[in-house]
Amino acid sequence: MNIVVCVKQVPDTYEEKKLSDADKTLDRESVEGVMNELDEYAVEEALRLKEAHGGEVTILTMGPEKAVETIRKALSMGADSAVHVVDPALHGSDALATSYALAKALGTIEHDLVILGVESTDARMSVIPAMLAERTGAAQLSFARKVEVDGSTVKIERQTDTGYDVVEAQTPAIVSVVEKINEPRYPSFKGIMAAKKKPLTTLTLADAGIEASNVGLSGSGTSVAEFAARPPKQAGTIVKDEGDGGVKLAEFLASQKII
Amino acid sequence: MTDVWRTDERIALRKVVRDFTEREIVPSLAQWEEDGEVPRSLHKAAAAAGLLGTAFPESVGGQGGSTIDNTVVSEEILYSGGSSGLLSALFTHGIACPHIVASGDPALIDKYVRPTLAGEKIGSLAVTEPDAGSDVAGIRTRAVRDGDHYIVNGAKTFITSSTRADFITTVVRTGDDPHHGISLLVVDTDSPGFSVVRRLSKMGWLCSDTGELSYVDVRVPASNLIGAEGSGFIQVAQNFAGERLGLAVHGYGVAQRALDLTVAYTKQRIAFGKPLISKQVVRHKLVEMTRAVDVARTYAHSIIERHCAGEQVFAEAAMAKNQAVEACSFVVDAAVQLHGGAGFMRDTEVERHYRDARLLPIGGGATEVMNDLIAKALFG
Numbered sequence: 001m002n003i004v005v006c007v008k009q010v011p012d013t014y015e016e017k018k019l020s021d022a023d024k025t026l027d028r029e030s031v032e033g034v035m036n037e038l039d040e041y042a043v044e045e046a047l048r049l050k051e052a053h054g055g056e057v058t059i060l061t062m063g064p065e066k067a068v069e070t071i072r073k074a075l076s077m078g079a080d081s082a083v084h085v086v087d088p089a090l091h092g093s094d095a096l097a098t099s100y101a102l103a104k105a106l107g108t109i110e111h112d113l114v115i116l117g118v119e120s121t122d123a124r125m126s127v128i129p130a131m132l133a134e135r136t137g138a139a140q141l142s143f144a145r146k147v148e149v150d151g152s153t154v155k156i157e158r159q160t161d162t163g164y165d166v167v168e169a170q171t172p173a174i175v176s177v178v179e180k181i182n183e184p185r186y187p188s189f190k191g192i193m194a195a196k197k198k199p200l201t202t203l204t205l206a207d208a209g210i211e212a213s214n215v216g217l218s219g220s221g222t223s224v225a226e227f228a229a230r231p232p233k234q235a236g237t238i239v240k241d242e243g244d245g246g247v248k249l250a251e252f253l254a255s256q257k258i259i
Numbered sequence: 260m261t262d263v264w265r266t267d268e269r270i271a272l273r274k275v276v277r278d279f280t281e282r283e284i285v286p287s288l289a290q291w292e293e294d295g296e297v298p299r300s301l302h303k304a305a306a307a308a309g310l311l312g313t314a315f316p317e318s319v320g321g322q323g324g325s326t327i328d329n330t331v332v333s334e335e336i337l338y339s340g341g342s343s344g345l346l347s348a349l350f351t352h353g354i355a356c357p358h359i360v361a362s363g364d365p366a367l368i369d370k371y372v373r374p375t376l377a378g379e380k381i382g383s384l385a386v387t388e389p390d391a392g393s394d395v396a397g398i399r400t401r402a403v404r405d406g407d408h409y410i411v412n413g414a415k416t417f418i419t420s421s422t423r424a425d426f427i428t429t430v431v432r433t434g435d436d437p438h439h440g441i442s443l444l445v446v447d448t449d450s451p452g453f454s455v456v457r458r459l460s461k462m463g464w465l466c467s468d469t470g471e472l473s474y475v476d477v478r479v480p481a482s483n484l485i486g487a488e489g490s491g492f493i494q495v496a497q498n499f500a501g502e503r504l505g506l507a508v509h510g511y512g513v514a515q516r517a518l519d520l521t522v523a524y525t526k527q528r529i530a531f532g533k534p535l536i537s538k539q540v541v542r543h544k545l546v547e548m549t550r551a552v553d554v555a556r557t558y559a560h561s562i563i564e565r566h567c568a569g570e571q572v573f574a575e576a577a578m579a580k581n582q583a584v585e586a587c588s589f590v591v592d593a594a595v596q597l598h599g600g601a602g603f604m605r606d607t608e609v610e611r612h613y614r615d616a617r618l619l620p621i622g623g624g625a626t627e628v629m630n631d632l633i634a635k636a637l638f639g
Contacts, residue, residue: 186308187309
C-alpha cells in the first residue's frame with residue numbers, strides 16, 4: 001500500500017498572523033512555520049499503515065522554499081520520500097487552485113491512498129480533501145477517526161456530531177483524518193539525522209504539468225476584497241447579583257436575542 | 260562560520276525536545292516534585308521519542324550522535340521548563356551505563372543497557388558512601404569472590420534514582436590498593452540482601468529520588484563485573500570529564516531559564532507606575548545575569564567541542580563546571596530577588612530553580628575538589 005500524505009506548512013497557531021497589504025495574502029515570511037497540526041495525525045496514520053501493511057509513504061507539499069522545514073519534519077517522523085511543489089507562480093492560490101495543483105502533482109506519484117488532515121489551521125476551509133477526490137476521481141473518505149485497510153478495501157469510521165458512520169471504499173481513495181485518530185510520534189534523533197538523506201523531489205509548474213493560468217492569485221476563483229484587523233475586545237457587561245441576578249441575566253440574554 | 264550547535268538537524272532536535280518537554284514534562288512536573296519521583300511512563304515516553312539514547316551508539320540500542328547532541332537535549336529541556344532535578348532523574352543512565360557500554364560486554368549490554376535506553380529499566384550509579392564521597396579511593400563497600408559470584412557487603416548513600424532502580428552500577432572494593440583495588444559491579448536491586456534503607460528527603464531536586472542503600476551478603480554473578488577486576492577507579496575517572504561537562508550544562512541551562520523567566524516577569528510587573536524592567540538598577544542586574552550565562556555557556560560549549568574531538572580536557576571540564584555553577588548560583592539568587600515576594604512562593608518557578616541550583620556546587624565533585632584538581636593540573 002503506497003500512501004501519499006498531503007502536508008501543509010502553516011504559521012504557528014500561537015503567533016500573530018498578518019496579511020500583506022500589497023496582495024492581501026498571508027505573510028508567511030514573518031512568522032514561524034510549523035506543520036499543520038492535523039497533518040501530523042495524517043503522517044502518523046500513514047506510518048502506522050505502512051508498518052502494518054508495507055509500502056512507502058510519500059509526503060506531498062505545495063508551498064514556498066521555506067516549507068522544506070515541514071517536509072523534513074515529516075521525513076524525520078519516518079516517511080520515505082517527499083515531493084515539493086514550489087513555484088513563484090503558485091503564490092496566492094486559493095483552495096480551488098491548490099486542489100488543482102495538488103491533483104496534478106499526485107499524478108506524478110504512484111499511490112493507492114492519499115491521507116491528509118481535515119483542515120489547515122490557517123485557512124480552515126476543510127475543502128481540499130473533497131476537491132482532490134473530485135479532481136482525481138478517487139473515493140472520498142472524510143473525517144476518519146479510524147482507518148482499516150484490507151487489500152484494496154479501505155474502511156473508516158467517520159466522526160459525526162452524534163457518533164460515527166462506517167464508510168468503505170476501494171482504492172484509490174482519499175482519507176481525511178481528525179485528531180481523535182491517533183497520537184502522532186515525535187521525530188526521533190535517528191529520524192532527524194536520516195531526513196536529509198531521503199529523496200526530495202522538487203516540482204515546478206512545468207514539471208507537474210500545471211497550467212499557470214489555473215493557479216496563483218490570477219488563476220484563483222476567489223479573491224480577498226478587503227480585510228481588517230480584529231477589533232479589540234470590548235469590556236463585558238457585569239451583572240451584579242443582588243438577589244435578582246437570575247432575572248437580570250435573563251433580561252440581558254433576551255436583549256441580545258439569545259433567548 | 261558553521262555553528263555546530265545550530266545545524267539544521269540540531270535545530271530540528273531542539274524543536275522536538277521543546278515540544279516533548281512542553282507536552283510531557285511541564286504539565287506534570289509539580290506533581291512529580293510532590294511525589295518525590297518521576298514515573299516509569301516518562302522513561303518510556305522519552306525513549307519512544309528517541310531522547311534517552313543520544314550519544315549512545317546504535318550498536319547498544321542508542322540513537323547515535325555525540326555529546327553535542329546529548330547537550331542539545333539537556334539544554335532544550337531546561338530552556339523550555341524542565342529542571343535539573345528532572346534531568347538527573349530521567350537521565351541517570353547517563354552515569355549508570357557508560358562503563359558497561361565501554362566494556363563492550365555483549366551480555367551486560369543486552370541485559371542492562373538496551374532495556375534502559377528503551378525506557379524499560381532504570382539504572383543508578385553508586386559511588387558515594389557514608390564515609391567516602393569525592394574521594395573514590397576511600398570506598399569501603401567490599402566484594403569478595405566466592406566461586407562464580409561476588410559477595411558484596413557495605414553501604415552507599417545519596418544515590419540518584421536508586422529507590423526506583425532495577426540495577427545499580429556499584430563501585431566496590433575488591434582489593435586493598437586504594438586505586439587498583441576498586442571494581443565496578445552491576446547489582447540487581449531484587450538481589451537478596453540488597454535494600455533501600457531510606458528515601459532521602461532533600462532541599463531541592465525533589466522529583467529526583469535519592470536513596471541510602473545497604474548491601475548485606477549480596478550474591479552477585481561474577482559475570483556482572485564491568486571490565487577487569489581492579490579497573491573500577493580508572494573507569495569511574497574516565498567518565499569524570501563527561502559528567503562534569505554535563506553538570507556545567509545543568510548550570511548554564513538552569514541559569515538561562517531563570518533569566519528568561521525574570522526578564523518576562525520584570526516586563527510585566529508594574530512598580531511605581533512603570534514596568535520593573537524600565538528601572539536602571541533592574542536592567543543592569545539583568546545584563547549581569549545575561550553576561551554570566553553567556554560566558555559560562557560559551558566556555559562550556561568550547562570545552563564540549565574539544566572533548567568530542569577526543570582532546571583531554573580534565574582540568575577544563577572542571578573549570579567549565581565551576582564557571583557554570585557559579586553563574587547559576589548568582590542568576591537564580593538574582594532571579595528570586597527580582598521576583599520580589601513572588602520569588603519566595605512555592606508556586607513560582609524560579610523558587611524551585613533556586614533550591615535545585617544549590618546542589619550544583621556540591622554534586623559531581625564539589626567546587627573545592629574541582630579547584631584542587633585544576634590546581635594540580637596547572638601547578639603540579
